[in-house]
Amino acid sequence: MSALGIVGGVVQPLAVVAGSPVLVGMMRQVRARLEGRAGPGIAQPWRDLRKLFGKEPIAPRGTGVVFRAAPYALVATTLVVSFVAPLATVDSPLDPVADLFAVVALLTAGTVALALAGLDTGTAFGGMGASREMTIVALVEPTLLVAVFALSVPVGSTNLAAIVSSTLRDPARAISPASLLAAVALVIVIVAETGRLPVDNPSTHLELTMVHEAMVLEYAGPDLALVELASAMRLGVFLALLANLFVPWGIATTAGPFAVLGGVLALAVKVVVLGLALAVGEVFLAKLRLFRVPELLAGSFLLALLAVAASFFLA
Amino acid sequence: MLRLWRRIWRIGRAAEPAPAGPVGDRPAVAAGWRGSVQVRHVDAGSCNGCEIEIAAAFGPVYDAERYGARLVASPRHADALLVTGPVTRNMAEPLRRTHDAVPSPRVVVAVGDCARDCGVFASAYGVVGPVRDVIPVDLEVAGCPPRPEAITEALRKLTGR
Amino acid sequence: MNPTGLALGVALVLGVFAAVLGAATRKHLRARAVGAVTALCGAAGTIAGISAMCGTRYYAAFPALLPLSGVTITVDSTSGLFLAVTGAVAFVSAVYGVGYARADANGRLPQAVFPLFVITMMLVVSAGNVGALLVCWELMALCSLVLVLTEHHRRPEVARAGRWYAVMTHLGFVAILAGLLVFTAAADDDTFPALRVAAHHLSPTTASVVFVATLLGFGSKAGVVPLHVWLPRAHPEAPSHVSALMSAAMVNLGVYGIVRVGFDLLGGGQRWWWLLTLALGGISAVYGILHAAMSTDLKRLLGYSTTENMGLVLIGLGAAGLVADDPVVAGLALAAALLHMVNHAAFKTVLFLAAGSVQRGAGSRDLDALGGLSGPMPFTTAAFGLGALAASALPPGTAFVSEWLLLQALIHARPSAGAAAVVMMPIAVAAVALTAGLAVATFVKAFGVGFLGRPRSAGAAAARESPASMTAALGIAVAVCAVLAVLPTILLSQLGSLASGLLRTGSPAAMDGIVVRLVGVSGALSPLMLAVVSVGAALGLVAVVRLVLTRQARRAARLWDCGAGPLSARMEYTATSFAEPLQRVFDDVVQPETDVDVTHARESAYLVEAIEFRNRVLDRIERWLYTPLLRAVSVWAAAARRLATGSVHRYLGYGFYTLCGLLILLAVTR
Numbered sequence A: 001m002s003a004l005g006i007v008g009g010v011v012q013p014l015a016v017v018a019g020s021p022v023l024v025g026m027m028r029q030v031r032a033r034l035e036g037r038a039g040p041g042i043a044q045p046w047r048d049l050r051k052l053f054g055k056e057p058i059a060p061r062g063t064g065v066v067f068r069a070a071p072y073a074l075v076a077t078t079l080v081v082s083f084v085a086p087l088a089t090v091d092s093p094l095d096p097v098a099d100l101f102a103v104v105a106l107l108t109a110g111t112v113a114l115a116l117a118g119l120d121t122g123t124a125f126g127g128m129g130a131s132r133e134m135t136i137v138a139l140v141e142p143t144l145l146v147a148v149f150a151l152s153v154p155v156g157s158t159n160l161a162a163i164v165s166s167t168l169r170d171p172a173r174a175i176s177p178a179s180l181l182a183a184v185a186l187v188i189v190i191v192a193e194t195g196r197l198p199v200d201n202p203s204t205h206l207e208l209t210m211v212h213e214a215m216v217l218e219y220a221g222p223d224l225a226l227v228e229l230a231s232a233m234r235l236g237v238f239l240a241l242l243a244n245l246f247v248p249w250g251i252a253t254t255a256g257p258f259a260v261l262g263g264v265l266a267l268a269v270k271v272v273v274l275g276l277a278l279a280v281g282e283v284f285l286a287k288l289r290l291f292r293v294p295e296l297l298a299g300s301f302l303l304a305l306l307a308v309a310a311s312f313f314l315a
Numbered sequence B: 001m002l003r004l005w006r007r008i009w010r011i012g013r014a015a016e017p018a019p020a021g022p023v024g025d026r027p028a029v030a031a032g033w034r035g036s037v038q039v040r041h042v043d044a045g046s047c048n049g050c051e052i053e054i055a056a057a058f059g060p061v062y063d064a065e066r067y068g069a070r071l072v073a074s075p076r077h078a079d080a081l082l083v084t085g086p087v088t089r090n091m092a093e094p095l096r097r098t099h100d101a102v103p104s105p106r107v108v109v110a111v112g113d114c115a116r117d118c119g120v121f122a123s124a125y126g127v128v129g130p131v132r133d134v135i136p137v138d139l140e141v142a143g144c145p146p147r148p149e150a151i152t153e154a155l156r157k158l159t160g161r
Numbered sequence C: 001m002n003p004t005g006l007a008l009g010v011a012l013v014l015g016v017f018a019a020v021l022g023a024a025t026r027k028h029l030r031a032r033a034v035g036a037v038t039a040l041c042g043a044a045g046t047i048a049g050i051s052a053m054c055g056t057r058y059y060a061a062f063p064a065l066l067p068l069s070g071v072t073i074t075v076d077s078t079s080g081l082f083l084a085v086t087g088a089v090a091f092v093s094a095v096y097g098v099g100y101a102r103a104d105a106n107g108r109l110p111q112a113v114f115p116l117f118v119i120t121m122m123l124v125v126s127a128g129n130v131g132a133l134l135v136c137w138e139l140m141a142l143c144s145l146v147l148v149l150t151e152h153h154r155r156p157e158v159a160r161a162g163r164w165y166a167v168m169t170h171l172g173f174v175a176i177l178a179g180l181l182v183f184t185a186a187a188d189d190d191t192f193p194a195l196r197v198a199a200h201h202l203s204p205t206t207a208s209v210v211f212v213a214t215l216l217g218f219g220s221k222a223g224v225v226p227l228h229v230w231l232p233r234a235h236p237e238a239p240s241h242v243s244a245l246m247s248a249a250m251v252n253l254g255v256y257g258i259v260r261v262g263f264d265l266l267g268g269g270q271r272w273w274w275l276l277t278l279a280l281g282g283i284s285a286v287y288g289i290l291h292a293a294m295s296t297d298l299k300r301l302l303g304y305s306t307t308e309n310m311g312l313v314l315i316g317l318g319a320a321g322l323v324a325d326d327p328v329v330a331g332l333a334l335a336a337a338l339l340h341m342v343n344h345a346a347f348k349t350v351l352f353l354a355a356g357s358v359q360r361g362a363g364s365r366d367l368d369a370l371g372g373l374s375g376p377m378p379f380t381t382a383a384f385g386l387g388a389l390a391a392s393a394l395p396p397g398t399a400f401v402s403e404w405l406l407l408q409a410l411i412h413a414r415p416s417a418g419a420a421a422v423v424m425m426p427i428a429v430a431a432v433a434l435t436a437g438l439a440v441a442t443f444v445k446a447f448g449v450g451f452l453g454r455p456r457s458a459g460a461a462a463a464r465e466s467p468a469s470m471t472a473a474l475g476i477a478v479a480v481c482a483v484l485a486v487l488p489t490i491l492l493s494q495l496g497s498l499a500s501g502l503l504r505t506g507s508p509a510a511m512d513g514i515v516v517r518l519v520g521v522s523g524a525l526s527p528l529m530l531a532v533v534s535v536g537a538a539l540g541l542v543a544v545v546r547l548v549l550t551r552q553a554r555r556a557a558r559l560w561d562c563g564a565g566p567l568s569a570r571m572e573y574t575a576t577s578f579a580e581p582l583q584r585v586f587d588d589v590v591q592p593e594t595d596v597d598v599t600h601a602r603e604s605a606y607l608v609e610a611i612e613f614r615n616r617v618l619d620r621i622e623r624w625l626y627t628p629l630l631r632a633v634s635v636w637a638a639a640a641r642r643l644a645t646g647s648v649h650r651y652l653g654y655g656f657y658t659l660c661g662l663l664i665l666l667a668v669t670r
């Protein structure tokens, strides 16, 4: 547990919690501008959250502990990831937790909690959303694991800090075939996992086309605020991980105030660039029919597998 | 894709410049919302004229979203109900339930003459009455159909922006 | 007699005593007596196993007990592991059986056979020579068969499942018998030390025959595809405490056999054996979980999941054999496989016992008819939830740690291990990853549809919690699961030294109590820290949100039913509908049978009177492999029947012609 690790453990969760809604606001703003709108401004998600926390929580009759606990589990798993993963600083306060498999599994656990909450409501839409989400997760998690595997083989470790610092030391690794294939696969599954177009439409109002939204139709007030905050945080964390796995430069390697500030700034720049690219891309995409999504995901799984093969053969 | 890009470039900003802030007093419950209001729209029996105008209010030209209003998919996510049309017999109970599903504090906006006083449908056999006979109404928007500006202005009264 | 032998002896005596009690006591006392004594027997077995793992080996020979070969008992650390697992599962199942069997399986025969089943399993892993191993193996198979058939007079499916099981287990036995006899023929006698010596001068072909035959035989016990067909039939039809014992303890003996013969007796051997093992494992894992994801019968789902987990274990074994020249990675893979086996035993016990409680409490194990159990059956729901978490390889669950270790082993398998390894590793990784993803979906379905939401049938609505003995057993199993999940280090050091003993290398993992740190390769994980941090974050968040941010009290409200309503249970998603998208995705693999029947009104073809929709996911391997096989067998049987007319003259004639034929054959070949 180094000083840098402790600083990172404090700074990163704060940055993720504070920054993610702004990231979402920014993406919405870009979309609005491209659609010819004026847009509500990048702080709108924070205004929404502030208001939601002040509203009345609701316990729909027939729902139980799982429904009540799921938003907390969702946020907590994401918080843990932002606590241990090298987002702004290379070191982690709990090095043995900062493992890529653990991170992937934690993020999946959050999704599972929400899917169970959807089933716990016992409504048709809750079940529908959970079923669709789990179908997607059943293909996304393997792709994530395999892509992670491809990145770990050359380094010989699944420790996030080890992977990031190895790329820092040896920049050529970032453009190796294995790494590039894994990057493409990761982009596709991150789009799927965070429920963006073309897999899921985050701004749909039509229940029959929903995936993520359908599971959270019953949440109100603070619970809903947590769910929305969590989905913003997950987007932020995924983009940050993606950025740092392939382009780690700028991340703080010493505990000095300037280094840490630089790390946070670099993180913000990277995530914003990725987020904007995603938002612009979304303007040009239509949502895929649900049963075309698995084809996309199977394709990304194949890419990830190719990446593993490449990392074994070209090692 | 290139064509779409060119079109985006050509059209640029479709949104009209924001008019001056709303006149008249805001509902007291909306005071704490400070720039954010989620809206659930309920069609209690309208002719769909009002719906077209609501869609226009949220379209690029009037862009009600820039004031912090957003349409949502579930009354649980909503702060305000946007009710259109005279309340028909079949929609009276669902409307009550929808109102009950909204977490407090909540407001109800009656949009269109039908919602205010049954408009052209007054004393029709399937109509229970105006919205205020079924659930408490905080704000009314007149017109048959009301202009998108009027709807946007009502929403601005809620968001306070 | 050292502590290991003493404990084992006590366990055997208690087991026999329990069997006698089962046969002799009166009906109202029987379940309690058998349960209590069998639990003690299991506990003694666990103690024997642990003491053997800690290094106290036990050896005894009883030459007069069995003609020709005699009986040798050797309990080394490998046996110890399996003994401990079997004992622990038996302990929990026996406690559970006190409440469970009283209602459902309280006959004289099942109650007397249950303890016998336990001790035959213990004897299989303690056997020190081939003769004893085979005899105990067969006895174990017979005992489990009797137990599977407990409810055969009530449900015809049970008898069918029993037939499948009887045939498959005996085919497996034949394979094991053939393999081990070929092996023994090359050795001085049939004890394990003699076999170890013989392995050195065995010709490669003979060794391969021995390995493949035993792999198939033991693999069929472990439910490995394509020999798995009996498992998803027989395990669900047995009473639940027996299912737990079969799925959590008996399948392990298949793994035991492969480890014992492959690593211990044959000493590793050729690379393609382990390639075969790895391939079988990969296919089993993916195929098993895919069918589990489609199953709507809770216990059948669990049965398929057993196939999946044994597949993962086999992947670990295969990887260990494949990279045997890299001792560090091989040891890691073997330890991962063994840890996964132990973990699987723990969570599968929980899941099967919870499923038994559901069947008892709600009167059904069809997921489409369950739901809404969290209210009336809180303990069972919580236990199943934790078991499902453990089974779906998510932190903080048990399977997460072992699958993490398995993936670590695969990552560190260097290309130096040969071209075969380089090709096989990515495929193995894909299999493990796909399995993990599908397992998540499967167990969300099992838990979410089976226990949450609203009841989908009258039985589920009237569900009641199980009696104290059953919930206590569940509690113990859950506790073990939780300890394994957060403190795998307790066990891992033992498994590491066991693996290194089997592979004759150094220990692959070092423990400092909290962190699993791999030795020789980099890699560290702390399930405890992970759990503590996650739970801490969640509690902190609850505090912040509840105390600081929330300003109003929670209001109970009607479910949002779009204003219409009320929502009925028929509108809920069922297990079938939940799995439908997945079924479509894997359409080509599982090939579901769906048909839609539309009945039109008599007046007009445009008016529909009824629509009937049927959807069945059949086991494709069964259809492709076994149906033609069975048909061929029955054709042969019909032909054979024509020969047997009942006429004595004819039979005498057959004898005469056979004799003549043999004589001619002799004359020609000599």
Ligand code: SF4
Pocket (backbone or CB within 6 Å): B045, B046, B047, B048, B049, B050, B084, B085, B086, B111, B112, B113, B114, B115, B119, B120, B143, B144, B145, B146
């Ligand atoms: S107010 Fe006019 S436009 Fe609106 S519903 Fe009534 S009739 Fe239609």
